[in-house]
Each structure stands twice: as C-alpha cells, then as structure tokens.
Amino acid sequence: xxxxxxxxxxxRVSQDHLEARRRQILDGSRACFARFGYEGATVRRLEExxxxxxxxxxxxxxxxxxxxxxxxxxxxxxxxxxxxxxxLVQVMRKLLEKPDDPGSAMPGxxxxxxxxxxxxxxxxxxxxxxxxxxxxxxxTAATRARLQWQRAAGNLREDVDIDVLTSYLELFLxxxxxxxxxxxxxxxxxxxxxxxxxxxxxxxxx
Amino acid sequence: xxxxxxxxxxxRVSQDHLEARRRQILDGSRACFARFGYEGATVRRLEExxxxxxxxxxxxxxxxxxxxxxxxxxxxxxxxxxxxxxxLVQVMRKLLEKPDDPGSAMPGxxxxxxxxxxxxxxxxxxxxxxxxxxxxxxxTAATRARLQWQRAAGNLREDVDIDVLTSYLELFLxxxxxxxxxxxxxxxxxxxxxxxxxxxxxxxxx
Numbered sequence: 254x255x256x257x258x259x260x261x262x263x264x265r266v267s268q269d270h271l272e273a274r275r276r277q278i279l280d281g282s283r284a285c286f287a288r289f290g291y292e293g294a295t296v297r298r299l300e301e302x303x304x305x306x307x308x309x310x311x312x313x314x315x316x317x318x319x320x321x322x323x324x325x326x327x328x329x330x331x332x333x334x335x336x337x338x339x340x341l342v343q344v345m346r347k348l349l350e351k352p353d354d355p356g357s358a359m360p361g362x363x364x365x366x367x368x369x370x371x372x373x374x375x376x377x378x379x380x381x382x383x384x385x386x387x388x389x390x391x392x393t394a395a396t397r398a399r400l401q402w403q404r405a406a407g408n409l410r411e412d413v414d415i416d417v418l419t420s421y422l423e424l425f426l427x428x429x430x431x432x433x434x435x436x437x438x439x440x441x442x443x444x445x446x447x448x449x450x451x452x453x454x455x456x457x458x459x
Numbered sequence: 460x461x462x463x464x465x466x467x468x469x470x471r472v473s474q475d476h477l478e479a480r481r482r483q484i485l486d487g488s489r490a491c492f493a494r495f496g497y498e499g500a501t502v503r504r505l506e507e508x509x510x511x512x513x514x515x516x517x518x519x520x521x522x523x524x525x526x527x528x529x530x531x532x533x534x535x536x537x538x539x540x541x542x543x544x545x546x547l548v549q550v551m552r553k554l555l556e557k558p559d560d561p562g563s564a565m566p567g568x569x570x571x572x573x574x575x576x577x578x579x580x581x582x583x584x585x586x587x588x589x590x591x592x593x594x595x596x597x598x599t600a601a602t603r604a605r606l607q608w609q610r611a612a613g614n615l616r617e618d619v620d621i622d623v624l625t626s627y628l629e630l631f632l633x634x635x636x637x638x639x640x641x642x643x644x645x646x647x648x649x650x651x652x653x654x655x656x657x658x659x660x661x662x663x664x665x
Contacts, residue, residue, distance in 0.1 A: 369582070372637060372641060373579070375641040375642070375643075376575070376640045376641050376642070382641075382642065413650070413654060414650070416647070417647075417650045417651055417654065418654070420647065420648060420651045421651045421654050421655070423634075424631060424634040424635055424638055424648075424651065425630060425631055425634055426634070427633075427634035427637045427638055428629075428630040428631055428632070428633035428634025428635070428637065429630055429634070430637075431578060431633045431634065431636075431637050432630055432633055434582045435578060435581040435582050435588075436581070436582070436588065437581075441622075441623075441626065442626065442630075444619070444620070444623045445623055445626045445627045445630065448619060448623065448624070448627050448658060448659075449627070449658075451658075452654060452655075452657075452658035453654075456662065
C-alpha cells in the first residue's frame with residue numbers, strides 16, 4: 254500500500270507553537286523507540302505514535318537519527334534535574350518503585366527504554382558514539398554537582414575523590430538499568446541501594 | 460557459490476577425543492560470537508573460526524543456539540571458578556587490567572563478548588531467557604559461597620544479608636560489563652572498585 258505523500262511546507266508559526274510541536278514529537282516517539290528499538294521504530298510507527306505526518310516530524314528533526322539524539326538528550330536533561338534535586342541513588346530507587354507509572358515525575362519505563370537504546374547503540378555504532386559523546390555529560394555533571402553539595406554539607410565521606418564516587422554511582426546505575434532491561438526480578442533491590450547510598454556517605458563507627 | 464556438503468557421520472571415537480573436539484569448537488566459536496554477535500556469527504564464520512566443517516560442529520551441538528548456550532555456560536563456569544578463588548571484585552579488576560590478553564587466566568575480552576551477547580539476548584529474546592534461566596545460577600552461587608566463606612573468616616560486614624551483598628556485587632559487575640562494552644574509558648576505575656570492595660568488608664571506625 255503506498256504511503257500518502259505529505260506536504261513538507263509549514264506555515265509560519267510562533268515560537269511557542271514550534272516548541273509545542275517539537276514536544277509532541279518527542280513525547281510521542283519516546284514510547285515508540287522504547288517499545289520497538291531504534292531500528293524497529295519505523296517512520297510509519299513514528300507517525301502513528303506522534304499523530305503527525307512524516308513531513309511534520311522531519312520538519313522539526315532532520316532525520317530519525319537526529320530525532321533519537323534529541324530525545325536521548327531530552328531524557329538525560331530530565332534525569333539530570335532529578336539528580337540535582339534528589340541524587341542519583343534516588344533516581345535508582347524510583348526506577349525500582351515506579352517503572353511504568355505514566356503520571357510519575359520520573360520518566361520511568363520510557364526513560365529506561367531510551368537509555369537502553371543509547372547503551373546498545375554505543376556498543377554497536379561508532380558514528381553514534383561520536384555524536385553522543387558531547388551530549389552525555391549532563392548526568393555526570395549533575396551527579397558530581399550534587400556530591401559536591403553533599404560534601405560541603407558534611408554528608409559525604411571525605412576519604413574518596415568526588416570523581417571516583419561519581420563513577421561508582423554511574424556504574425551502579427548502568428548495572429541496574431541493564432538488570433531491569435533483562436526483565437530480572439527487582440523486588441528485593443531496595444536494601445542493595447541502601448548499601449550503595451551508605452557507601453558514599455560519611456562513615457560512622459560501627 | 461554452493462557450500463560443499465559435509466559428511467555428518469563420524470567414526471566411533473574415544474571420549475577424550477570427543478571432549479577435545481568439543482573444546483576446539485567452543486574455543487574457536489567464542490571469539491567468533493564475541494566479534495560478530497549471535498546473528499552475525501554465521502555457520503560459515505563458525506567453520507572458519509573453528510577450522511571444522513559444519514557437519515563436525517553440529518555433530519557436537521544440535522544447532523547454533525545450543526552451541527551458544529554451551530559456550531555461555533562454559534564461560535560462566537570458568538568465571539565461577541575465579542570467583543570461588545578470588546572473589547567477584549577481583550574478577551572485575553582483571554576485566555580492567557587485562558581486557559584482551561590471550562595468555563591470561565581470565566577469559567577477558569572473549570568472556571566480555573559472550574556475556575554481552577547473553578545480556579542482549581536476555582533483553583530481546585523471551586525463549587532464550589527461559590533456556591538461560593536455569594544455567595545462569597553458577598556465578599551467583601559462587602559469589603554467595605565466597606561471601607559466606609569471608610563472613611566465616613570475619614572479613615565481611617555483619618549488618619547486611621549475604622544475598623543483598625551478592626546482588627550488590629552482581630549489579631556492579633553488570634554495570635562494569637556494560638561500561639566496557641560501550642568502549643568508555645576504564646583507566647580510572649581501580650579506585651572505584653576499591654570503594655566496592657570496601658563496602659562489603661567489615662566496617663572499621665574512620
């Protein structure tokens with residue numbers, strides 16, 4: 254069945270309208286990439302998920318790759334906001350608690366799906382790795398800033414560099430994401446996150 | 460170009476010979492799966508990597524899926540041996556130190572490749588998940604046994620369950636594997652593993 258041809262031209266619209274449309278595309282395509290993966294998220298499926306024509310979608314994003322990068326960047330920014338306010342361990346706790354509550358403040362399952370696609374493509378696609386490198390620093394920066402704030406408040410252990418603790422938390426998050434992605438049981442991981450949280454805090458005598 | 464047809468019949472051979480041939484296939488196919496991934500490890504490539512005909516290969520393993528499962532199980536057993544002797548953190552250290560030294564006692568890069576293929580297929584293939592579930596317990600069992608031994612020796616913290624510490628170490632390993640698989644820098648992760656190791660040990664007053 255031939256796909257109908259859409260008009261690529263767009264009327265001149267306000268900045269607000271452009272931003273709202275861009276948001277509509279990101280929100281719609283997020284679940285689509287999470288469900289079908291990058292390759293499986295066909296243009297047809299992206300049209301269905303966003304309720305917009307390919308012409309409208311690719312007016313805002315040069316191509317599927319650019320859309321996915323914008324989405325991943327958007328998710329990283331949202332996650333960085335949560336980290337800045339509540340810390341990376343709290344992000345992990347929320348991943349466990351509400352993996353797919355659409356009303357949650359956390360991106361939840363969709364974020365997990367996007368993050369997994371990023372991880373997978375970083376492993377398999379050298380071009381993507383280059384394009385993503387410059388955009389992936391947000392979560393690290395937010396985590397580091399939060400730890401510096403905690404150290405200044407006297408809540409952080411003093412004997413380990415902030416950069417080491419940042420890498421420690423990020424590696425643990427990566428493991429948790431991979432674990433959840435494999436569909437492995439996550440009911441009992443709360444006490445595990447307690448160990449993680451405690452290990453970056455100021456030590457007290459036992 | 461037609462692929463030559465190989466004779467599937469095999470002469471009656473000794474158990475030692477069967478085992479040696481099985482080992483040859485596992486050793487040869489390991490690098491092939493690691494390099495090309497499960498789907499990319501075609502029968503032709505497996506023939507090249509093992510130096511054996513498809514007839515010989517599939518005399519020992521019913522199909523490619525069975526070969527891959529046997530390989531993953533074999534790697535898990537080798538890794539469990541290292542865990543039993545040296546602990547899971549040491550396994551992680553060796554992953555950092557010698558990612559691709561062929562003479563190393565550690566499976567190294569090949570093991571990483573196999574483990575990644577397992578992780579990926581667990582995420583994307585429900586049938587594989589079922590078949591793998593019963594075989595994936597070795598590393599967990601070895602880790603738990605090692606921790607029990609350490610607790611008996613008085614080296615382990617007393618305030619957290621062995622199962623929680625086991626999950627903690629396994630999640631961290633998963634994160635490390637994923638990190639390495641993405642080709643991200645690993646030069647500075649030694650001090651991070653120090654934090655991991657210390658956090659399962661008996662706490663001492665600071």
